[in-house]
Amino acid sequence: MAIQKHISLVLQLVIVALVFNRANGSSLKLGFYQNTCPGAEAIVMKTTANYIYQSPSLAASLLRLHFHDCFVRGCDGSVLLNSTTSNQAEKDAPPNLSLKGFEVIDAAKAAVEATCPRxxxxxxxxxxxxxxxxxxxxxxxWPVPLGRRDGRVSIALESRSLPSPFANITTLKANFASKGLNVKDLVVxxxxxxxxxxxxxxxxxxLYNFTGQGDTDPSLDPKYVPLLKSICLPNDKNTTLAMDPGSSQSFDEDYYKVVLKKRGLFQSDAALLNDKLASLYVKLYSQSHGYKFFKDFQDSMVKMGKIGVLTGKAGEIRRSCSLVN
Incomplete structure (x- = not known):
């Protein structure tokens, strides 16, 4: 019953978005499958809900999966393809080895295929x-304009274009700019x-060897370092820790408060404070009580979702998300 109510609410939001956002400035459009597969979005929502209600932590993994797809070859589903005997695919590249949630995409695809094949x-x-x-x-x-087609190429080496958690602000800005995203999008x-x-x-x-001298990154709050070291011992490759401590399963603005305290987990988090405009956005979102962050996150996700898309007759509609036809 809870799933059905949530799907009903989402479909109402989609209808509102269709009324107010018909023109989106690209070949993607809202309601793309209204005539060819009118139940597609509801089927995807129901399938996703079945997984998220059982394991809420999967939400972060699925968002990351979409991000990693769009930053390599554009949003063409290339991150979903399996490697073959003659080619190592994106999902087997080092930055993608920790990706999760492929089973959710496969389940949603199977459910949609059962109603609207290909x-x-x-x-x-x-x-x-x-x-x-x-x-x-x-x-x-956020409204998701649709009409993407699936790519046929997935190359592990191309995953080097993914933003690195070790990157400085100059590299991050250049990386995002290459995808048509600005500093605001980077922070959001x-x-x-x-x-x-x-x-x-x-x-x-x-924590242990920032400059090769057995030292700690000075951009980390020194009062926070002992706690991190108590969780992450030297050479520990298996232990996990929250990126937003105390709020890691709540989508909120607390991340920006953590960054301002110099407790961001990654070097790329700390780097946001090394640019005047980026740091201003960090401060803005830390004080927004969610509203401004949510609004701008919606806008940036729509923008990101249009990176390098294949439309029209380009690419294909895969039968299976892990294999080209």
């Missing part, structure tokens, strides 16, 4: 699942770190 792309399903998963944990809801999308966890191995250098 109509709805895996890339669109991934975009919808990421939105629905975040909304189901009380995060923002970094806010996704308000949910989820990371492994100790990601911050080991910051």
């Amino acid at each position: 109509v709805v792309s895996c890339a669109d399903i991934l975009a919808l699942v990421a939105r629905d998963a975040i909304h189901l944990i009380n995060g923002p809801f 999308l970094s806010g996704a770190h308000t949910v989820g966890v990371s492994h100790c191995s990601t911050i080991a250098t910051r």
